[in-house]
Amino acid sequence: MTALPEQASRYEAVIGLEVHVELNTRTKMFCGCATDFGGQPNSRTCPVCLGQPGSLPVVNRRAVESAIRLGLALGCDIAPVSQFHRKNYFYPDMPKNYQISQYDVPICLRGSLTITTAAGEHRVGITRVHMEEDTGKSLHVGTSGRIHGADYSLVDYNRAGIPLLEVVSEPDIRSAAQAQSYLSELRAVVLALGISDAKLEEGSMRCDANISLRPVGHTVFGTRAEVKNMNSIRSLGRAIDYEIARQTDLLIAGEPVVQETRHWNEDAGTTSTLRVKETTEDYRYFPDPDLIPITPAAAQVDALRAALPELPAAQRARLAQDHGLPREQAATLVAVGLAPLFERAVAAGAAPVDAANWLNNEVVGWANERGADPTGVPLAPGDLAELTACVADGTLSKKLAREVLDAVLAGEGSPRAVAAERGLVQISDTGALTAAVDAALREHADAAQRVRDGNDKAIGALVGAVMKATRGKANPALVNQLLRERLSGVDDGR
């Protein structure tokens, strides 16, 4: 990657994302098999999802509702008539050697998603959202463990037929940062709707990127490469940056970009050719004659629209406006899914900025350490309100409050109860601290003298001594105040 910046800046990246979202329905798209994760291979299969002769698909109502809800959340038009098509190609993980998908009449069309990056707000068009079925999984047996060089493969159809939504963006994305923001925002919308657990690492959300370059100012698209296998938002950014650099080098060197599918190698940090597209694929799409049209009534669409939850963008704006949160803080709360707990805590009397800080830092940290989902933390809104109040009124220092929070999350009781039980209440009583302050001044006379000589930083050693003597329970602000009073001679005990 040797392109000089001035050469590279002659090109602009044109990026479109195709995101697959695995729905969290109880059953598969076209049969009653459970969608539970794990289990013995091929134990969640039936004649339909195994493609046994004579079996027929029947559409899962909840999957259709999920598709409509996502479409509405993305501002799409919901097609009054949509249809399932067959996408025909042979592959052993596809039980029928065709995938039931949607083609020219998908259920949702023409939406958009607004994203925010350091460069500001940007609208990314959504071409379509359509329904389809997932494939099975192949296990490649051989020394490599990958498909290339495998001796043979073993196929498990437990995943075959699990409902997917494919969200196709317009080629409106211009940078890795925008792509990351788009994926992150789409994920937040999906989580807010509760239609998928949307885990990129586990494959319940998958993202392919179509990337091409063109000279700045041109409107014609360059030849694109499709990049697959990005398993996190971070790898999406890395892969796009790599691919832009690779294509830039080719163009500067006067070499063609080949239309192909490329594989992102996370460890190497590079993309490599997966397969070159021979002309265009010939999927022989045609309407699936086993299925009939989906025609959502306007009233049904209106009812689903009315029942949509607050979406992330609206939620961020409202949190900032109603509670005076800084944008960044509001965005974090929404992103980690703690906005509902935040609002209940505020309703219970918590100071908004304090509550948001506790949630975004300590509570998220606590969940991350345990590999848990922050939205599931065992914290009552009233307890968070009580904790912020304890800090505000000086009952607990920040440090003590962290210890109390851990105990509260461990189920030991309310913050005040824990503090009392453990004797963690902050000492904010002048009388109780006087002896310790005096002892510190005696034992660290040299430090005291340096402060008097004008070295203000030396007071740290004195504060530290008092905190140590009180086992951290002294109110640091009060200790500071008492020390300064003594040292400035207002009341030096003489």
Add this chain to the structure above:
Amino acid sequence: MDLSACDAATLRTLLGNGDVSAVEVTQASLDRIGATEPHVKAFLRVLDEQALAHAADIDRRHAAGEPVGPLAGVPLALKDILCTAGVETTCGSRILEHYRPPYDAAVVERLRAADAVVVGKTNMDEFAMGSSCENSAFFPTRNPWDLDRVPGGSSGGSVAAVAAFDAPLGIGTDTGGSIRQPAALCGLVGVKPTYGLVSRYGLIAFASSLDQVGPIARTVTDAALLLAAIGGHDPRDSTSIPQPVPDLTAALDAGVDGLRVGVVREFTGDGMEPGVRARVDAAIARLGALGADVVEVSLPHAGYGVSAYYLIAPSECSSNLSRYDGVRYGLRVDGATTEEMMARTRAAGFGSEVKRRVMIGTYALSAGYYDAYYAQAQRVRTLIIRDFEAAYEHCDVLVSPTSPTTAFRLGERAADPLAMYLSDIYTIPSNLAGAPALSLPVGTDDAGLPVGLQVMAPVLGEAVLFRVARALEADLRFDATPTGRNSLAEVLA
């Protein structure tokens, strides 16, 4: 009493009265199969043990006063296109040889609930593609009326079994005429019901938008009894009509007086044999004599039916048959790679007619051709439906020959696929329109071979269809016993 000579309605009475047992009836059927099968070869598999066990269970329940189904103890020949749990189901193809489905087709469940006794699974053109039963991967079936001739197809095995008096009832499937054409060639009643009236769940698909299961019998009443047993809504088939089967028996004997019968003008040329024309004209004249108002009607686009069909059906079949790839079930021919294994398996497992149609369909759906082929055929389909709708403004039913010819000799049309396709010229339009149609035997030609009259009705018009057929049946008193030179009767005698 010769139990195998009895129709289903008679057997119902005998069994209900306790005059005979289900085991006796079943045994009589199995014995008859033993005698006829070497000559006719209607069955791919005779299920004697299973049939006798079912019959014994019916007898036990009958004796104990427990409920039995409406077809209790009536032997039935089942086309090998319907899945039977744990029982080999081949669809007439090498690619499914030894395949034992893990489930029963909806029709098989309903037959079991009706207590019809399945005595065997019958031969057929591979994947129902053919009009002669010669496309079976295993052996051809012969016409009981002339053993050197074909029984028609694709449901040739079920039809030949009923014509041979192996069983009074048969189940076939009809995508372009596969019940009606063999019924006509073997002198039987065969019905293609309204699309969606009988569940396709467990019916191995040929062309999903056209396939329909239907009854085969020697009498109109038996066909009605069987359709009532297998029809009705099934939530496992998205194309199943959410309505009960129309009442077929209430008006069965109401006659045709005052009914308007349309003779389709376009269904009179195209290589129709004189013997067929004579018998069909005579039958139509009888309808007039019985009080029907006979008028001529036109289906202007029906002539494009075969063309549209030979785009739609192969297109759908090319996709439906993709699943036979050597991975999950059926034949596998090894290869160094999965791609090679699949291609070899399919080349070895499919017969030439199946390959031909898969190739046509793959081509017709491939990039650039979809609109001119599949979509255009579907638009022509719309026009054919509109033609029918216009005709039914003036008529209650339409009539035509079922097939332009009587049974042809084995091998006669094997070399010319297109000529074979034209066997279905009169039957295909009803499949495209999703409407019911029936073939009724109306006599024999000069060579003694049966001729069938096709009666067509609007969607869900089965009641009037059966009523017209019953009136004509009662008037013509056709004898379904195959006789004449080189017939089964002659050979057995």
Add this chain to the structure above:
Amino acid sequence: MSLSTDDVRHVARLARLALGDDEIVALQAQLSDILAYAEKVGEVATGDVPPTGHAYPLADVLRDDEPRPSLPPDAAVATAPQAEDGRFRVPRIVDEA
């Protein structure tokens, strides 16, 4: 429509059929004949006539999201030409999907 043998080979590859040269030649003539007949649908002026997929107009046949029993253990692979550890075994895969 007249097809070349290359057309027939291309379609055979799409259809995953390993056809012999004699079959290719026979199919070239047969497919050309059949398609010539089928192409008669093009003679019909269809204008804005909508295509019909199913003659009986149904829509929105949907299933409630309630689990139904899957096949019993091992039943799925009971029909398999080759299985290993409860999975369907296939030779090495060359193409990636």
